[in-house]
Amino acid sequence: MSIKINILTKSLWAYHAATSPCNNCDIEILDVFTPRHDVERFGIVLAGSVRHADVLVVTGVPNFKTKERLKKLYAQAARPCFVVAVGGCACGRIMFRDSYNSPCAVDEVIPVDVYIPGCPPKPEAIIAGIVKLIDKIKGKK
Amino acid sequence: MSHKVVIPIGPYHPLQEEPEFFRLYVEGEKVVDIDIVIGYMHRGIEELSEHKHYDQVAFLVERICGICSTSHPFAYVNAVEDLGKIQVPERALYIRTIIAELERIHSHLLWLGLAGHFIGYNTVWMWAWRYREPVLDLFETISGNRNHYAMMKVGGVRRDIRDEDIPIIRKTLDELTSATEMFKGAVMDDPVIQWRLKGVGILTRQQALEWSAVGPTARASGINIDVRRDDPYGAYDRVKWNVIIQKEGDIFAKTVVRILELFESISIIRQCLDAMPKGPIDADVQEIPPGEGIGRVEAPRGECFHYVRSDGTNRPVRHKIRAPSYMNVATNKVAAPGGTISDAALTLAAVDPCYCCTERTAVIERPSEKKIMNGWDLIEKSRQKTKHFLITRGK
Ligand code: SF4
Numbered sequence: 001m002s003i004k005i006n007i008l009t010k011s012l013w014a015y016h017a018a019t020s021p022c023n024n025c026d027i028e029i030l031d032v033f034t035p036r037h038d039v040e041r042f043g044i045v046l047a048g049s050v051r052h053a054d055v056l057v058v059t060g061v062p063n064f065k066t067k068e069r070l071k072k073l074y075a076q077a078a079r080p081c082f083v084v085a086v087g088g089c090a091c092g093r094i095m096f097r098d099s100y101n102s103p104c105a106v107d108e109v110i111p112v113d114v115y116i117p118g119c120p121p122k123p124e125a126i127i128a129g130i131v132k133l134i135d136k137i138k139g140k141k
Numbered sequence: 142m143s144h145k146v147v148i149p150i151g152p153y154h155p156l157q158e159e160p161e162f163f164r165l166y167v168e169g170e171k172v173v174d175i176d177i178v179i180g181y182m183h184r185g186i187e188e189l190s191e192h193k194h195y196d197q198v199a200f201l202v203e204r205i206c207g208i209c210s211t212s213h214p215f216a217y218v219n220a221v222e223d224l225g226k227i228q229v230p231e232r233a234l235y236i237r238t239i240i241a242e243l244e245r246i247h248s249h250l251l252w253l254g255l256a257g258h259f260i261g262y263n264t265v266w267m268w269a270w271r272y273r274e275p276v277l278d279l280f281e282t283i284s285g286n287r288n289h290y291a292m293m294k295v296g297g298v299r300r301d302i303r304d305e306d307i308p309i310i311r312k313t314l315d316e317l318t319s320a321t322e323m324f325k326g327a328v329m330d331d332p333v334i335q336w337r338l339k340g341v342g343i344l345t346r347q348q349a350l351e352w353s354a355v356g357p358t359a360r361a362s363g364i365n366i367d368v369r370r371d372d373p374y375g376a377y378d379r380v381k382w383n384v385i386i387q388k389e390g391d392i393f394a395k396t397v398v399r400i401l402e403l404f405e406s407i408s409i410i411r412q413c414l415d416a417m418p419k420g421p422i423d424a425d426v427q428e429i430p431p432g433e434g435i436g437r438v439e440a441p442r443g444e445c446f447h448y449v450r451s452d453g454t455n456r457p458v459r460h461k462i463r464a465p466s467y468m469n470v471a472t473n474k475v476a477a478p479g480g481t482i483s484d485a486a487l488t489l490a491a492v493d494p495c496y497c498c499t500e501r502t503a504v505i506e507r508p509s510e511k512k513i514m515n516g517w518d519l520i521e522k523s524r525q526k527t528k529h530f531l532i533t534r535g536k
Contacts, residue, residue, distance in 0.1 A: 018159050020182045023497050024207020024288045026158050027251065034254075034270035050153075065181050066160060069152060095201055098192065099185040120207065120288055 005080065008054055009134045011043030014084075015053035015077075019070050019106065021060030024120040025087035029057060037123045044130065050077045055133070058112075061089045063101040067109055074110040082133055085112045086126060088119040145173070148482065152181055158255075159496045163489065170481045175473060182497040190460040195221060195429055198457065199293050202447070205462065206498040207288055208251060211244045212440030213462070213498075214293035216447040219374050221295045221457075224434025224449055227424055231376075233297035235417040238375040239310075240283070240292050241438070242406040242413075246317065247276040248441035249399040249406075252493045253324070256396065259487050260337050265328065272320040275313045282306050297423025307414055314407050321403045328396060338393035342488030344476045345390055352472045355465050356443020358492045361398045362390035368439035380412040392491040429455070440465055442493050464498030 018026050032039050033046060047053040050073050062070055074081065083106075088094040090106045106112060113136060116129035146167050152160040160181035166174040186205055190198045202213040215237060222229060250273040257265025277287040284290035284300055292298050302310075328334055344354065349362035359366050367384045369377040385401040387394035431453040438445045443465030450459040469492040477488045 017153060018182075020160075020184055021497065022204045022207045022210075023159060023495065024210065027207055028288070030158075031270065031274075034274075035267050036271065036274050060182075061184065063181070063183060065183075066152075069160070069181075073153065095189070095204065096184050099189050101183050101185045119204075122287060 005137060008080070009137050011045070012055050012130070012134070013045050013047040013053045014055040014057050015047045015050040015073075016057045016059070017050070017070060017073055019058060019060045019062040019066035019090075021087065021089055025059040025089070028120045028123055029059070029086060029126060032123045032126050037127065039127060039130070050081075053077060054080070054082065055130075056081055056083045056110075057086055058083060058090050058106050058110075059086045061093045061096045061099070061102045062104060062106060062109055064103055067103060070106070070109050082113045082137065083110055084114045084116065084129060084133060086116045086129070087121060088117055091115045091117045094119065150486070161496050165477075165482065165485055167482055172478050172480055172482060172485050175477045175485070177470060177473065179470075179496055179500055181500075183500040184497075187460050187462060187501055191457055194455040195295055195457070198460065199295065200291060202462070203289055203291065203293075206464070206495055208248050208495060209244065209440040209442065209445070209498065210289050211240050211292065212438050212445045213447070213464075215241055215375070216436040216438040216440075216445045217449070217460075218293045218295050219436025219438060220434045220447040220449040221429065221436070221451075222434070223436060224432050224451055225295075225426065225429050227296050227426055229297055229424055230421045231418050232301075232420045233422045233424075234376040235379075235413045236298045236302055236422065237293065238377060238380075239302065239410050239413050239417075240280075240290060240298075241375065242409045243276055243279060245406045245441045246403055247273050247280075248493075249403055250276070252399060252441075253328070253396070256392075256487070256490060259490050260334070262334070268327075269324070272317065272324075275316060279310055279313050282309060294423060295429075296426040297421070299423075301422050302417075310410070310414065314410060318404070318407055321400065321407070324403075325400050328400060334396075335393065337487070338396060339389075339391055341392050341484045342476045342480060342491055343389070343391045344472055346388075348475045349390065349472065352475060353468045354443075354472050354492075355468050356439065356441070357395055357398045357402065358443065358469045358472060360385060361387045361394035363388045366444075368437050368444050372437055374436075374438065376413060376416075377409075379416060380409050382409050382412075392487060395491050429453070442466055442495060442498075443469060445498075462501055464495065464501075466492070466495045466499045467501075470494050470496075470499060 085091050085106050093105050096102045114129050114133045118125055148165040151162040162178040164176035165172050190201055199214045202217045203210050205213045250269045254266040254269030280290055281287050284292055344362050346363045349359050349364055365386055382405045385398050387398050429451045431451055433450040436447045445465055446463040448461040449457045452458045473489055477485050
């Protein structure tokens with residue numbers, strides 16, 4: 001593992017992209033940054049632009065309009081860029097699978113590293129997912 | 142000389158929770174016009190709902206919006222009960238009211254936090270969201286999930302409020318009252334917040350009427366409107382409370398309305414806990430007859446409207462949803478121009494917009510018949526003409 005990647009795991013910057021969610025996953029992601037859970041203690045910060053981020057946090061089912069944007073966002077991100085899919089929508093499209101405006105799941109658009117299922121996942125589950133991501137980056141199983 | 146500049150905000154922008162796209166037309170520092178482009182959050186829920194049976198739709202409409210995730214099912218069950226003339230047990234009405242008011246508390250605290258975040262007062266954000274957590278814990282105690290409580294069901298509610306949970310609810314409400322008092326002082330007396338919010342993004346009473354604003358946005362402009370009082374549903378006609386109205390119409394007034402509504406909500410929940418009778422929590426619903434029904438609910442952002450038509454089968458044939466933000470977002474068109482760019486972001490957020498509620502239709506533009514010809518096409522055309530001559534004149 002290179003030094004660069006090791007340093008990366010000490011402070012992951014996340015960029016949050018909402019591709020047509022119901023907002024709840026987004027609110028729970030913000031909740032992770034507020035006093036009760038406060039992941040800023042571990043150096044995890046929300047970045048204002050995907051160009052500054054190490055992790056792309058995706059919520060929701062991509063629709064025809066956001067699908068292209070999601071592709072662009074991923075292309076603009078600095079490498080390495082890890083992708084976390086938060087919520088049942090992003091992981092498997094749950095009840096929106098049959099919608100006329102839901103062409104594909106997130107992992108058919110961009111590669112996903114960690115899936116955090118739940119509708120919405122609890123903040124604890126999101127933190128556990130991030131821990132899994134860090135383990136994965138470090139090459140642990 | 143005036144020079145019009147367009148500032149694009151979005152679709153992915155650090156300021157926004159949800160993807161939506163604004164065009165601000167500015168002259169110098171002044172915003173002269175604004176354009177709103179939405180459609181990033183459309184999931185085709187109305188159409189999906191026509192393929193699910195009545196009980197499943199309650200879960201589906203819950204997922205329209207994560208913040209008012211009880212208002213939509215509430216309005217939907219009201220509509221189906223109106224359609225089927227279903228009598229709901231008394232206890233279920235009280236439980237519904239308690240859940241809806243708890244949701245109002247968490248939604249208003251959430252907005253307060255985000256507004257603080259937008260003006261650069263992250264302390265307000267952290268505080269507000271810290272006091273929101275106990276409310277979410279209450280939801281978890283009552284329903285098993287922090288959000289998306291799945292409490293509503295046609296004919297009643299899914300879960301009872303157990304007797305042993307009531308002291309926990311009361312204790313949390315007591316803590317919330319003192320926290321809200323503290324908030325009221327901290328936000329309403331803070332000079333910086335007053336400088337930033339007073340006189341900004343004014344929506345006059347006349348404008349609010351013209352643009353059909355609803356909910357706290359309308360009430361902050363002096364319009365006396367509240368579905369809970371005007372068309373009572375749930376147990377709202379059995380409890381006493383006040384409709385909070387402010388005259389100014391600026392962002393400060395909207396903040397005040399929301400903070401004062403927190404007290405009213407707490408009082409409503411207390412009264413409901415006192416008056417809640419014992420008994421069954423759901424009615425036995427057999428068949429949904431053909432017909433149509435409407436349901437209205439005062440969501441934290443305003444009136445939420447559902448229309449359901451049935452043809453006697455087990456699915457709705459038409460389900461129409463109108464969320465409050467649909468009306469309120471449009472008021473930005475008159476509230477934002479005239480202000481500065483730095484205030485525009487705040488004005489846009491002040492109506493507490495919820496785009497995933499709003500986006501019920503998608504307009505698909507078909508690609509036009511225009512075709513761009515490249516060199517090969519031209520050569521092909523030329524060859525065709527030669528061939529044509531060979532056939533027609535060559536003989
Ligand atoms: S997974 Fe559930 S909570 Fe998350 S965006 Fe989808 S519907 Fe909303």
